Structure formats: structure tokens, C-alpha cells
Amino acid sequence: MQFGKLSSLLLTAPPYAVAIFTTIAIAYHSDKKMQRCYHFCFSIAIGTIGYLLMAVVSNNHVKYFGAFLAVIGATSALPIHLSWLNNNMVGSTKAGTATAMVISFASFGGIVSGQMYRASEAPSIFQAILQTWLS
DSSP: OOOOHHHHHHHHHHHHHHHHHHHHHHHHHHHHHTOOHHHHHHHHHHHHHHHHHHHHOOOHHHHHHHHHHHHHHHHHHHHHHHHHHHHTOOSHHHHHHHHHHHHHHHHHHHHHHTTTOOGGGTTOOHHHHHHHHHO
């Protein structure tokens, strides 16, 4: 979107601030209804819509809205996934190992995705958004 460093940092905060509340709300509703799959799929669908908006739309305001959806989808899916995983594991050792593996792979995705956005592809970063979405 071609903003300065300070502007970029300030624009990063609102999507995550909104994601805090939506993540808690989705996790609470998932726990209350005792349904993980529907809430997980809903979160992934919201994130996918956000990534698609950022990839195909040229309007910066719509891309920023897509960033909100992508962050909300990504952050709300992980707690549901971890609780679903722990509900289906027998034994605390297996559950702890599985949780550690999921968090490790998620962290690895964050390391790799930072290397996908190249200045030579700006302002169109379709390939990087597609790779990040697929990871």
C-alpha cells in the first residue's frame, strides 16, 4: 500500500485490536456450543476472504478491510484448533507434544512469510499474498 514506516506500524494495530475481541467471542461461542469444526471453518473462511480481497482488489481501503478479515481469521482459528486438538488427544504427554508441534509449525510459517514480500513485486504483491494464504 506504500505507506511510510511509522504509518505502516500505526496501521498494523487496529486489525489486531479488533482481532482480540473477535477471537475471544468466537472461542467463547465455540466452547459454549461445544462445536469446534464449524467455528474453525468459519474462521478460516473469514481469513480466506480477507486474503482474496488483499490479492485482487486495487483500492487501498478495501485492502485494509481485507487485512482486518485476514488477521481475524488467522488469530481466531488457532485457539479453536488447539482446543480441538487437546480434546481429541488421550494423555497429557501426547496433548502437550501435539500442541508444541502445532505452535512450532505456526511460528515457522511466520518466519517464512516475512521473506515472501519482495520490493521488486510492489505495488502488486499477489504472489506473496497467495503464498502466505497457502501456508
